[in-house]
Every structure is written in C-alpha cells, then in structure tokens.
Amino acid sequence: MAVAAAFLSSSLLPTTPGSHLTPFTLRSRLRLFTRRAVVVNAAAATLREVCSGRVPDHVLQRAEEIGYVVPTEMQEQSLPLLLSGQDCILHAQTGSGKTLAYLLSIFSTIDFSRSSVQALVVVPTRELGMQVTKVARLLAAKACTVMALLDGGTLKRQKSWVKAEPPAIIVATVASLCQMVERRAFSLQSMRVLVIDEVDFIFGSSKQVSSLRKILTSYSAASSRQTIFASASIPQHNRFLHDCVQHKWTKGDVVHVHVHPVQPMPSHLCHKYVICTKKERMHVLLSLLERDAPKSAIIFVAGQSERSKKAGNPPSTMVVSDFLRNEYKGSLDVMLLEEDMNFNARAASFSEVKGRGFLLVSTDIASRGFDLPQTSHVYNLDLPKTATDYLHRAGRTGRQPFSRLELECCVTTLITEEEHFVLRRFQNELKFHTQEEELPLMNCFPG
Numbered sequence: 082m083a084v085a086a087a088f089l090s091s092s093l094l095p096t097t098p099g100s101h102l103t104p105f106t107l108r109s110r111l112r113l114f115t116r117r118a119v120v121v122n123a124a125a126a127t128l129r130e131v132c133s134g135r136v137p138d139h140v141l142q143r144a145e146e147i148g149y150v151v152p153t154e155m156q157e158q159s160l161p162l163l164l165s166g167q168d169c170i171l172h173a174q175t176g177s178g179k180t181l182a183y184l185l186s187i188f189s190t191i192d193f194s195r196s197s198v199q200a201l202v203v204v205p206t207r208e209l210g211m212q213v214t215k216v217a218r219l220l221a222a223k224a225c226t227v228m229a230l231l232d233g234g235t236l237k238r239q240k241s242w243v244k245a246e247p248p249a250i251i252v253a254t255v256a257s258l259c260q261m262v263e264r265r266a267f268s269l270q271s272m273r274v275l276v277i278d279e280v281d282f283i284f285g286s287s288k289q290v291s292s293l294r295k296i297l298t299s300y301s302a303a304s305s306r307q308t309i310f311a312s313a314s315i316p317q318h319n320r321f322l323h324d325c326v327q328h329k330w331t332k333g334d335v336v337h338v339h340v341h342p343v344q345p346m347p348s349h350l351c352h353k354y355v356i357c358t359k360k361e362r363m364h365v366l367l368s369l370l371e372r373d374a375p376k377s378a379i380i381f382v383a384g385q386s387e388r389s390k391k392a393g394n395p396p397s398t399m400v401v402s403d404f405l406r407n408e409y410k411g412s413l414d415v416m417l418l419e420e421d422m423n424f425n426a427r428a429a430s431f432s433e434v435k436g437r438g439f440l441l442v443s444t445d446i447a448s449r450g451f452d453l454p455q456t457s458h459v460y461n462l463d464l465p466k467t468a469t470d471y472l473h474r475a476g477r478t479g480r481q482p483f484s485r486l487e488l489e490c491c492v493t494t495l496i497t498e499e500e501h502f503v504l505r506r507f508q509n510e511l512k513f514h515t516q517e518e519e520l521p522l523m524n525c526f527p528g
C-alpha cells in the first residue's frame with residue numbers, strides 16, 4: 082500500500098524547555114519517522130493487524146462487520162501512535178477516516194467493566210455529535226454505554242441518567258458538556274481519553290473558546306489522559322502545537338500526524354465554477370441539477386445576517402428549498418437544515434437524509450464532519466467566506482475511501498464576475514484546480 086510521508090511535527094518541538102532543534106536533528110527525526118512508517122505499512126495490511134493486541138477483539142469484529150477491514154492511509158499512519166497512548170493532532174484530509182481512528186484509540190483504553198466516564202469526544206455541532214455517537218455505538222455493540230450530550234431539550238433527563246449510571250463514553254457539544262459538569266452531573270476525573278473533533282472550528286468560536294480551555298485544563302489534567310485533536314484544517318499548526326504544550330492542553334510529546342501536508346484538498350474531487358448574476362443563481366442551479374443528475378447533493382447557502390433577521394426576511398436556505406420544491410422535477414427529496422430550526426426538526430432532517438437520495442439545502446452547519454457518503458455533488462450557491470470553509474464544504478463529497486473512482490464527485494461554485502478573484506485565492510491557498518463551466522441552458526430566466 083502506498084504511503085504518503087506523514088509529518089511528525091512533535092519533532093519540531095524542543096524536547097526540553099529552551100532547547101532548539103537544528104536542521105540536522107530535524108532531518109534525522111523525519112528520516113526516522115519515515116522509516117518507521119514504512120515498516121508499519123509493510124507489515125500492516127488489515128485494520129485487525131494494525132490494532133492487534135490493543136483493541137478488544139469484539140470491537141474489531143464489529144468494525145469488520147460494518148465494513149472497516151482495510152485501514153485508510155491516515156489510519157495506517159496514526160493508529161500505531163494513537164494505540165500507544167500518544168497525544169496526537171490528527172491533521173488529515175476530509176473523509177480520511179479520523180473518526181474511526183480516534184474511536185479505536187478510545188476502545189483500546191477504556192475498561193469495559195467500569196461504570197465511569199472514561200472517554201469524552203467534544204464536537205462543534207449536534208449533527209456531528211449524532212454521527213459520532215452512532216459509529217461509537219455500532220462499534221461498542223452494547224459492551225459499554227455511549228451517551229450523546231447534544232444541545233437540545235433532553236439534557237434534564239440525561240442528567241439523572243448520567244448520575245444513575247455514568248456512561249463509559251460521552252459525545253458532547255461544548256455548551257452541553259459544560260452545563261452538565263458545572264451542575265455536577267458527573268466528573269471527568271476518571272477520563273482517560275479526550276478528543277476534540279474539528280478543533281480549529283471550536284477554537285475559532287469566541288463563544289466556545291473559554292469553555293474549551295476549561296475542558297482542557299480545569300476538569301482534568303493532560304498528564305492523566307490521552308488528548309487527541311482532529312481536523313482537516315489546522316491553520317498555523319506549528320503555533321497550535323506550541324500552544325498545546327505551553328498551555329498544558331496536551332503532554333509535552335504531542336505528535337502532529339499531518340497526512341498529505343502539501344495537498345489539503347482531496348485530489349479525487351473535481352471543481353467547477355459558473356459565472357452568473359445573483360438574480361440568475363437559482364435557475365442556474367436548477368439547470369445544473371438537471372444536467373448533472375447527482376446521486377445526492379448538498380447545496381450550501383450563506384447564513385442569514387442579523388439585519389436580515391430583524392427585517393423579518395426568511396433565511397436564504399428556506400427561499401432556496403422552497404424554490405427547489407416547486408421547480409425541481411427530479412426524483413431527489415429536497416431537505417433543509419438550518420441553525421434556527423428546533424432540535425427535533427434538525428434531528429429529523431438529519432436522519433431522513435440518511436439512506437435516501439436528497440438535495441440538502443444548508444448553511445455551513447453541514448460543512449463540518451457531516452458524513453453522507455452518497456453525496457456525489459456539492460453546490461456553493463454562495464461563495465464560502467474562507468478557503469477553510471471551501472475545503473470543508475467540498476469535503477462533504479468523495480467520502481467513500483475505497484470506492485472513490487466509482488462516483489463522480491464534483492464541487493460547483495456559482496460566482497459573479499466580481500467574485501472570481503476570491504475563488505482564485507482559495508485555489509492558490511488550497512492548491513486545487515477549477516474549471517469554468519458554460520452557463521447551462523436555462524428553461525426560464527427570471528423576469
């Protein structure tokens with residue numbers, strides 16, 4: 082199996098305070114790691130072999146039944162480190178299988194017979210939390226309890242459950258977790274693994290950052306747990322690595338597993354753009370949908386501004402989904418996912434979308450971690466705000482690690498003439514190529 086060199090940036094950290102690495106030590110450390118990775122790859126053909134002796138057999142058996150037989154490239158590179166208990170920053174492309182990697186690390190560490198919170202996975206959105214919980218429960222197969230503490234109305238009930246019988250694994254959003262810990266529903270003193278998924282996103286939110294710091298330093302100590310950060314994008318990762326050690330979010334020997342460091346965008350995705358006016362956008366989208374005939378698609382729309390909310394306007398997501406419900410004549414179900422929907426409606430939308438052909442109209446809440454492997458097309462009806470947002474939106478397609486060539490995975494962005502330079506900037510930053518598409522023939526232009 083081919084190996085891309087992972088870049089272990091822990092090698093960039095001074096091993097003792099004040100010490101510095103010379104280019105020589107850096108080179109020799111990298112050589113050492115590359116050699117070690119090759120050895121691991123030569124010997125490791127299956128997930129079972131990579132995890133052998135570390136992950137309980139019943140979990141590996143469940144993994145195989147689900148279809149996780151061969152490790153992805155990022156799993157091959159990270160699992161030997163994760164399963165040795167090393168603190169890790171998993172920095173790898175969207176759809177590379179980070180969830181399974183950190184969950185296997187959790188299952189290798191927890192004591193299935195103990196009733197205490199031993200592992201915590203922190204996620205930025207309810208939907209990602211629901212997804213991670215589902216995979217964890219599938220793997221655990223009732224050998225331990227996995228509880229989801231996600232924002233919504235059930236927290237009160239969960240407080241009594243968690244007190245009566247603490248689950249071994251908790252998957253939580255930052256706000257729900259802090260609410261529970263502060264109300265002393267449970268303690269994190271016996272936590273042995275802490276995972277922060279989409280770490281750059283959570284750190285990027287000024288609302289969540291102080292709570293996140295508490296989770297990292299006040300509720301338990303880095304020395305008593307394994308800490309794992311995951312994301313496809315960790316801007317200024319050397320700085321982040323430095324902060325991890327400096328602020329004691331991790332142990333001093335944290336490892337940065339950086340898979341495909343020079344190519345953040347998965348290479349199997351194709352990128353296109355169509356230049357049109359804002360007025361033409363929805364009709365252009367309709368024609369694209371008719372022409373592309375996606376298996377399933379996510380249509381990203383900008384979130385509603387406070388000003389527009391105050392003016393009583395409907396959110397763009399609703400306008401677009403109503404338009405598609407009226408005009409789209411294909412067989413896919415039009416679904417809507419949006420921040421302001423209540424918990425039950427969001428949960429229903431999210432579960433309905435699974436298993437059927439869909440056109441999901443959403444804001445960026447669907448751009449992080451969402452795993453809907455049947456998504457063949459992504460449409461950016463509005464240009465994302467940053468290159469990182471583009472990366473995560475694009476990464477909602479092409480998510481079947483071993484059958485990528487069977488499905489055409491396309492990201493199409495609708496832009497005005499004036500926005501073209503922004504797309505070019507994203508292209509340079511993320512190192513991908515976009516191709517201009519002719520404006521598709523439209524049945525009816527807006528009057």
Ligand SMILES: Nc1ncnc2c1ncn2[C@@H]1O[C@H](COP(=O)(O)OP(=O)(O)OP(=O)(O)O)[C@@H](O)[C@H]1O
Nearest residue numbers: 149151152153175176177178179180181313450452
């Ligand atoms: N070893 C494997 N064999 C087969 N499928 C796998 C394997 N590992 C992961 N997958 C599948 O690959 C898809 C992507 O995995 P996952 O959601 O963990 O990606 P990710 O790296 O977390 O992506 P993102 O950064 O977008 O959140 C999922 O559908 C998952 O079930």
